Amino acid sequence: MGSFRNQLNIFFSATEMLRSILLLLCWLLLWRLAVLMEYAPHASIWFPPAGLSFAAFLVMGLRAMPVLLLCSIIATFWVDNMYQSEQDWLQLANSGILFGAAHCFTYWLGASLLRSMVKSLVADVLPKAILSFLVIGSVTALTAALLGTQALAISGMIQSSEVADIWLPWWIGDLAATIVLTPLFLGLLSWRYPQIDSWLAGLDFHLQDQPLQPYLIKQGICILMLSAIMLLAYAFPYPEVSFAVFFLIIPQMWMVYTETAFRATMSLAIFSVLTAIWVALLGLMEQALVYQFAITVIAASAYFGLAVPVLAAHNKQLRKLALNDGLTQVASRMYFFERAEQEIARARRYQQPVSLILFDVDHFKQINDDYGHTAGDTALVQVAEKILTDLRQSDLFGRFGGDEFMLLLPNSDLQHATDTAERLRQTLMRIALTQTPRRLSGSFGVIEVNPQENLQQAFERVDANLLQAKRQGRNQVVSSPS
Template structure:
């Protein structure tokens, strides 16, 4: 993929350097500097330039300084920026990576070409012809391959996951066969498009490669982050190989830009599952009680309204139970509020085990709970309340070594009353149960 002397439009070491500095920081500097010097001697031998070892060493040090310092500063800037983000970290981190990665690759190209000019490896008039393909090569590798190298390096340095906000490159136990099928589809499509470009040498044909964004996005949405990164790397590597084999260098820039665009789109696709999980968690927090994880008051009444409408439409019975824990204040006074919170969590866990999947248990506040029983008449719901009352007595508490009891108010919601009226009747029955001595069920 050599586009000009000393400039390749496919330069994987740029992606590795950026990933190494992201994971290891300045500790990656010595080995990357050494690689830069060795590469300079290799280039001198490849082009048979016959420079002295001293000039090659000087050129290698200048090139290494331009390459390493640029990618180190870009990586440091990205890490610093990502760690300063407080919300929606992953999408912002991806956008920051694309911007900083592009600027870093451009800076490395400009400084690298001038370093070679200063050291005499290229003439000053060659800088203008060299920096653009150099930038494209570094940019393609930085954008496409950095995530793959991050994934590989994170196996040795797992702390990288701590600042990626839910995006993990660790290997997971997922079936391999579906991934191989998807990968085969991507490869077949790429080979077919490149063969068309070879058989029909029109510039417009090469743009068909952008259709590969479809299978790549399919890969991103259904596979792990590491497999998605590996797929992009295979796609870009195979593109470079086919361009060389089929002699498509005139369209090489189109293929490289397509790789960059597809990779950038895929990275935002990686954020979708993470954002969906975060939204699901936020929704769950918004609808549940923070302590017991039961339905909170707002969600319970929303479901109550829905169940009332459904039960009346289907002419089914619907019952409501309110109950609280007898003398719960004494538990807080005797053992502390932490013990009281533990008791509430244990009660919620035990009661849920005795309910049907269609039943909804919620916490009204304090030690008062609500229970919605679809398709239950007054007799059935009274039996449920009695069973729960007895189960409270059998709960063994670690934080508060005493027996529990509860008072229950039960109603079957009438077709002629509102939700508020039904709730007030249940609350009145609960109050009557407490007034009559507690530890009992009152139903009407």
């Protein structure tokens, strides 16, 4: 048994080591891509490693710290080799550690804060999580840029006077990558770290089974539109032309509303990569900030677009709860009175009769006492279902509370309403309850609404008729003229 446990520990250690190596290689590859698109010293059009660092700390926590710190040190030596600055290796190591500490600590702190905030959410999880991500991601990228430039200045990699010129493009590059790529990296990392599902809550970026061809067609349209806009900006080098890139929010939102969250984030990543490549290839560096802001704004809008279906479903559920009784699914008391006032006003306007019925189940308390509240709830559901089958589509059926139900009968005079109540009374007696051998009966009060009275006055009259039916022995209909 001990040998098996040791082998298992070795396996998981080897797996963790492999993940760390893959993280290191991916980070360095993304860093190299960012360097190729630099438009200012130490500032790229976007900086993909920022998004990977943020996602890694969200998923792995402090376990990602040694790997990402090593990445920062390697990147520092790589930069020295690229720029041929020929600094002392000890100074480079010091610069790498300072830069790595600023980068890693900042993104770890931001990821920890976001993770704890998402865990604490109990309602409207996805919209609030997206807002938290955008705010914390923006502040984290800003802090990383400020601390990173200071770290380079302290270590002698840049002059102190250069900090003021570097921090803004550094921040925007980090921000663009953090906002765009973190959700995509979360989706990719979640395949290997399924435990993050417990705190991601509404943030589902997994692949789902959907046809691939429509997605590829939409993606092709997005790529063509982006290419056309970038070529247009190259052909007409005016600052105003560069703002045309913001029109790409339309196809990206189309993608969001018709594809899975994972594919939507993938589309944003493709859009961002191609934008950065076009800027570098066409030499549109003077307008780099415009394109960086466009990447960030379009991504943020797309993420809020992901929340729209969730909010719509939530609002639909709330509306259903407000309109329908939670147990019987007939109209709730509040909705019944709201609709009843409208129907009475309409009947008065067109001089049509409208009647009101109030009934309850006789001796219902005994069902709860003898067979339990579950049996009582089941009986109420059966009553509501059976009564509904005996009503017209125009009739309004609601639950007043407990075992009392209300009916509003548009275009029905007192005689028609009384006949309806009698039919329903007999219907109750024919219901065969599933959880109790008892037979049901009901007491009914019926009135025709007087054109001069309001709903409250009408309800008081019909309630008085119901009380009279109970006093007279129950299981009967009592009606009275207006």
